Amino acid sequence: MKTLRLITATFLVCAPSFAQKDAKDIYLDQCAVCHGPDGAAKTARGRKLKMKSVHEVAPTMSAAEMIKITEAGKGQDMAGYAKELSKDQIKAVVEYYRALAK
Numbered sequence: 001m002k003t004l005r006l007i008t009a010t011f012l013v014c015a016p017s018f019a020q021k022d023a024k025d026i027y028l029d030q031c032a033v034c035h036g037p038d039g040a041a042k043t044a045r046g047r048k049l050k051m052k053s054v055h056e057v058a059p060t061m062s063a064a065e066m067i068k069i070t071e072a073g074k075g076q077d078m079a080g081y082a083k084e085l086s087k088d089q090i091k092a093v094v095e096y097y098r099a100l101a102k
């Protein structure tokens, strides 16, 4: 019973931020290896692929363009995520990525 109460409490506390949390988890799981946890792309791969920081990119690119790139991939170095992630997940993770520039 105690465990159940704990789970319920945790759920109630976390429920409003579920969408945000999902996006963060997806980003950290799937994108941060290259784009970096802070979006600055200061990772081994980011340097190797000469990737730009989100601070540089976000002002020049719309969310819609970023969603397209995330779905389809870019060049040889970034694979598309249309198969792995739902449209909502891609939208949320792009929003999360863009928010790192703020």
Ligand code: HEC
Residues within 6 Å of the ligand: 026, 027, 030, 031, 032, 033, 034, 035, 045, 049, 050, 051, 052, 053, 054, 057, 061, 065, 066, 067, 069, 070, 074, 075, 077, 078, 079, 081, 093, 094, 097
């Ligand atoms: C294997 C490394 C790698 C992974 C993993 C990766 N990307 Fe990328 N991403 C790149 C490269 C390389 C570019 C192209 C940079 C360029 O063309 O200047 C890029 C470009 C982008 C762009 C275009 C704007 C920009 O920042 O240059 C977006 C948006 C983007 N990625 C989102 C994502 C998201 C969201 C994920 C996770 C679901 C992800 N990427 C995972 C390597 C990666």
